[in-house]
Amino acid sequence: MAPDGRLLDLRADGIPLGPPRHVRDLAAAIGEREAADHPRWVWPATFDLYPVLLRAGVRVARCHDLELTESLLLGHAGRWGAPRALAAARARLLGLPVPPDTPRLAAEPPGFAQAALFETTGAPPAAAGFDVLEAVQEVYADQHARIAGTEHPGRFRLLVAAESAGALVGAEMGHVGLPWRADLHDELLRELLGAPQPVGPPRRLAELTAEINEAFGLHGLHPDSPAEVVKAFARSGVTIPNTRQWVLKQVDHPAVRPLLEYKELYRIWTAHGWSWCDAWVRDGRFRPEYVPGGVVSGRWATRGGGALQVPKVVRRAVVADPGWRFVVADAGQLEPRMLAAVSGDQRFAAAGAAGDLYAALATDSFDGDRAKAKVALIGAMYGQTGGNAIPALAVLRKQYPKAFEFVEAAARTGEAGGLVRSWLGRTCPPAAAAWREAGLDPPEETGSGEAQGGASGRARGRFTRNFVIQATAAEWALTLLATLRTALTGMKAEMVLFVHDEVVVHCPADEADTVVAAVNECAATAGRLLFGETSVRFPLDVSVVGAYAEAK
């Protein structure tokens, strides 16, 4: 039984063009209207509504997601973290008490979530306690006006469009799923871990546990207990602060090799082993739940399934359908290219025209030393302070003063407790909100002294320094995704994975060439949409493969 609903035509500025219209089957009505003139749909939250439409077989070309837009606008106004749902936006607009957002629960593995989602969206309008359609119209009109009041309205409009399109893509990707061969997954798990046991860890992990115990001359030590491992090393005369990989690698002891192997395999077993496959792979597809805009920098997050952290070895199970291929496109050196584009440093931007930006910088200023150029860039973008970055940074400061100053200014602003924005206007959370988010009380507001100096101030400086780059890279990638989605309309090709700066398209073999051309063109388009005319290029590494693990 499909839920009913109401539709209302709006002008671009939010003025209604007529009375609301009641429809008996909302999904069907949206589908019909979409086919007629693909309008920009304005709705409370893509995340709640669109999966329902997709299950009804309805796709839309464009939307304006009120909740995501509210979040962007609140952030821009320095009110990051305030409730962003339609109910909250309406209440703020009307001067009413603002209700907190209803937290969304972590995704259930497929097969459990669908009924619940449908019920939520199909709840009677009375449950909201206000006229939802009226609120949509009012909040949209208000957002339209607030966008016009931002620092760079044109850029912010692009941000809102990209964020909304990203929400559509995220829902579609979760709906379509990533091709996943459970049989190959099982095969590789058996290769790495040995046969699964009815109780307890698989054979290989049990063997390694025995080896580790033997190396320590112990019985009953649990290798997955950091405390026990630290104690065991202490007893053999080795003092270590923790059991991290890079710490263990510096220790000369017979337990180290089996311990490192144990850690690697243990992680695969617990996080991406048989039980993960049982829970998340259905009908040959892995269907995680993506959360567009889930990271403060604008990157996506996932809420269940861990799609953005699939270990490389496990990707051997990602195989295209018979007669189909994956087009895997990966943006190379994306973050330094962002710096080149946004900083206005002409000489730096000239290097950004090269296929290998680091090599071009090296030739220009680092005596051909590519590694040194890379160290300088990474140090500048991430706030590295010590080691061999120092002389490299000095070269960068001297030869590319505007690029250098761009990230330095972001760091200074952060250290002083201020806000920074991405190119399109996504704003970092204020320091105090970050404290509250962490479940702590923000430090005392003592005039201008807050967050100046001290370790926390420097940490925030590194955060804002990186934010201006990472958030801009995220919006470039989102713009690529949105334009690619449009370019693929009418083809059989489907986007099946997006990981920060990489997109994977699953398509019939005879569409692969078209998809490759499209994705390259969209990368160039994304650069133009964000930055206009610039000498910086945004090249992709593109491969056409039958199995994801074969890519590049």
Added chain:
DNA sequence: TCTGGCGGCGCC
């Protein structure tokens, strides 16, 4: 016994 914080590691 339950739970939140955190250690550790996967990905970009």
Added chain:
DNA sequence: AAAGGGCGCCGCCAGA
């Protein structure tokens, strides 16, 4: 290779 920022997920572990 390393350094840095951003996450999610799992299990341990200490404290309620």
